Amino acid sequence: MSSAVRFETVGLRYDAYGPEVLRDVDFTLPAGSFHFLTGASGAGKSSLLKLIYLGAAPSRGQVTVFGQETTRISPADRTSLRRRMGVVFHDFQLIDHLTAFDNAALPLRVAGQKPKAYSEDVQELLNWVGLGARIESYPPALSAGEKQRLAIARAVVGRPWLILADEPTGAVDDDMAVRILRLFVELNRLGATVLIATHDHELVGRSGMPSLHLDRGRLTQVPA
Amino acid sequence: MRSYRPGPLLPTREGRDVALFAVVAILCFLATFGAMAAAAAQRAADGWSRAMAAEATVQVNPRPDESGDQAAARAAEILAAVPGVIEAEALERAEAERLLRPWLGEAILPDLPLPHLVVVRLDPDQPAQAAALSRALAEAGLDARVDDHSVWRSDVGHAAQTATFAAIGLAGLAALAAGCAVIFACGAALQARHEMVQVLSLTGATHAYIANLFQARFAWLAAVAGAAGALGAIGLLAAVILGGGDQGLTPALPFDWSDIVMAAPTPVLAAGLAALAARLTVRRLLHVAYRTETRG
Ligand SMILES: Nc1ncnc2c1ncn2[C@@H]1O[C@H](COP(=O)(O)OP(=O)(O)OP(=O)(O)O)[C@@H](O)[C@H]1O
Numbered sequence: 001m002s003s004a005v006r007f008e009t010v011g012l013r014y015d016a017y018g019p020e021v022l023r024d025v026d027f028t029l030p031a032g033s034f035h036f037l038t039g040a041s042g043a044g045k046s047s048l049l050k051l052i053y054l055g056a057a058p059s060r061g062q063v064t065v066f067g068q069e070t071t072r073i074s075p076a077d078r079t080s081l082r083r084r085m086g087v088v089f090h091d092f093q094l095i096d097h098l099t100a101f102d103n104a105a106l107p108l109r110v111a112g113q114k115p116k117a118y119s120e121d122v123q124e125l126l127n128w129v130g131l132g133a134r135i136e137s138y139p140p141a142l143s144a145g146e147k148q149r150l151a152i153a154r155a156v157v158g159r160p161w162l163i164l165a166d167e168p169t170g171a172v173d174d175d176m177a178v179r180i181l182r183l184f185v186e187l188n189r190l191g192a193t194v195l196i197a198t199h200d201h202e203l204v205g206r207s208g209m210p211s212l213h214l215d216r217g218r219l220t221q222v223p224a
Numbered sequence: 225m226r227s228y229r230p231g232p233l234l235p236t237r238e239g240r241d242v243a244l245f246a247v248v249a250i251l252c253f254l255a256t257f258g259a260m261a262a263a264a265a266q267r268a269a270d271g272w273s274r275a276m277a278a279e280a281t282v283q284v285n286p287r288p289d290e291s292g293d294q295a296a297a298r299a300a301e302i303l304a305a306v307p308g309v310i311e312a313e314a315l316e317r318a319e320a321e322r323l324l325r326p327w328l329g330e331a332i333l334p335d336l337p338l339p340h341l342v343v344v345r346l347d348p349d350q351p352a353q354a355a356a357l358s359r360a361l362a363e364a365g366l367d368a369r370v371d372d373h374s375v376w377r378s379d380v381g382h383a384a385q386t387a388t389f390a391a392i393g394l395a396g397l398a399a400l401a402a403g404c405a406v407i408f409a410c411g412a413a414l415q416a417r418h419e420m421v422q423v424l425s426l427t428g429a430t431h432a433y434i435a436n437l438f439q440a441r442f443a444w445l446a447a448v449a450g451a452a453g454a455l456g457a458i459g460l461l462a463a464v465i466l467g468g469g470d471q472g473l474t475p476a477l478p479f480d481w482s483d484i485v486m487a488a489p490t491p492v493l494a495a496g497l498a499a500l501a502a503r504l505t506v507r508r509l510l511h512v513a514y515r516t517e518t519r520g
């Protein structure tokens with residue numbers, strides 16, 4: 001089976017004399033797999049995701065995404081790689097001066113699609129995450145849970161091959177958390193590789209999906 | 225379902241744009257008016273050298289058996305017959321005294337040895353050469369010196385050229401300063417929109433796509449500011465022409481309504497320059513960001 005993500009003795013330091021926040025991280029996510037990423041606060045979950053979506057470069061070792069080494073990638077390849085990923089950021093990273101609709105449609109728009117072509121899909125997706133009535137609202141006017149759902153809509157709108165979600169259920173109630181998890185499971189069933197960082201052990205237990213566990217920058221539990 | 229019109233990715237109005245708009249408009253005004261002044265200086269130089277080329281002055285030294293006025297009159301008659309001469313007129317002593325009286329006073333004038341001059345008006349299209357005039361006078365046995373103003377003409381030409389270069393140089397400096405202002409503002413805008421740029425990049429926008437956003441925004445701003453500056457320059461031009469009489473401000477800088485064409489390229493040049501400055505700035509900053517994301 002081909003791998004979607006592969007880490008080989010990866011280390012990460014944010015600055016040259018600072019501590020290594022990830023140490024000797026080694027794992028492979030097969031294409032089409034579904035994993036959780038757990039660990040205490042500060043263990044390095046967000047940092048690990050950042051290495052995958054090319055938000056940072058490893059200080060040592062090698063990160064490979066869909067067969068491409070991230071440290072040797074050209075700007076053009078980096079862009080096409082990012083277009084195949086959907087990321088739910090911990091802090092959502094929504095654009096405040098764009099409506100919910102425009103935020104959700106952003107990946108399609110920057111990829112050059114015309115509004116005519118995507119309007120219907122985007123609206124349908126926003127309905128699905130319960131934001132059908134808020135498509136004209138701007139992010140500052142949304143509740144934390146609504147922002148989170150909008151961030152999720154944006155992450156999945158482009159039918160990505162790889163979904164990375166950083167605590168995607170942190171700000172929503174249990175019913176919505178289950179609904180969101182169902183969305184990810186459904187997308188995974190359609191072929192997407194999914195990696196979800198979370199504190200929510202109940203959610204992990206309920207889903208029955210495997211997880212990777214980080215302890216102070218080291219991976220202590222790897223998928224079989 | 226209704227069709228949906230996406231909003232602009234970069235907010236259209238921002239407070240700090242006002243200052244940039246003012247700076248670019250003022251610099252465009254200076255550059256445009258500088259170009260108009262260069263055109264006027266060029267025109268002045270042409271006018272003066274034409275006027276001087278169309279005139280020569282002849283100084284006659286009378287023979288002992290002839291009075292100065294007689295010699296000058298004879299010279300005028302001979303010169304008038306030379307091809308390329310339209311008119312030759314002796315400046316009589318009485319006329320010369322009249323011109324000098326206000327400066328020198330009555331007392332010394334009668335004893336003053338005045339040069340005997342003939343003013344020659346030449347055909348501007350085919351002026352007679354100084355040598356031809358000298359030859360005609362010599363053949364008639366007149367001792368005279370011909371001055372065709374060529375020394376002055378080259379001085380005036382140099383002065384006008386210097387003025388033109390200075391005006392062009394100032395216009396160029398203003399354009400350069402406008403470009404620098406845009407580079408500076410574009411860098412600041414990119415910094416201020418750093419998070420948004422990051423999001424665009426993470427959601428799959430290419431460097432070119434992001435650069436286009438900033439490029440279009442600054443090109444538009446510069447085009448409007450350039451048009452405002454150009455209109456200002458046209459306004460000043462009109463004030464100078466209308467307020468300065470028929471001859472323009474002074475005969476030294478004869479502005480003309482045709483100088484308005486100097487304002488036409490200003491908005492286009494400003495937009496082009498701003499687009500280029502914005503594009504290069506954004507591409508450079510994005511490339512630096514790319515390096516840190518992929519090389520650590
Ligand atoms: N940009 C940064 N610069 C410097 N240090 C950072 C940066 N981001 C994270 N760190 C440090 O790296 C370590 C891991 O942080 P990270 O955000 O990956 O943890 P996490 O597991 O996601 O935590 P949480 O569950 O609280 O989100 C922490 O010690 C943090 O202080």
Ligand SMILES: [Mg+2]
Pocket residue numbers: 045046047090166
């Ligand atoms: Mg985190």
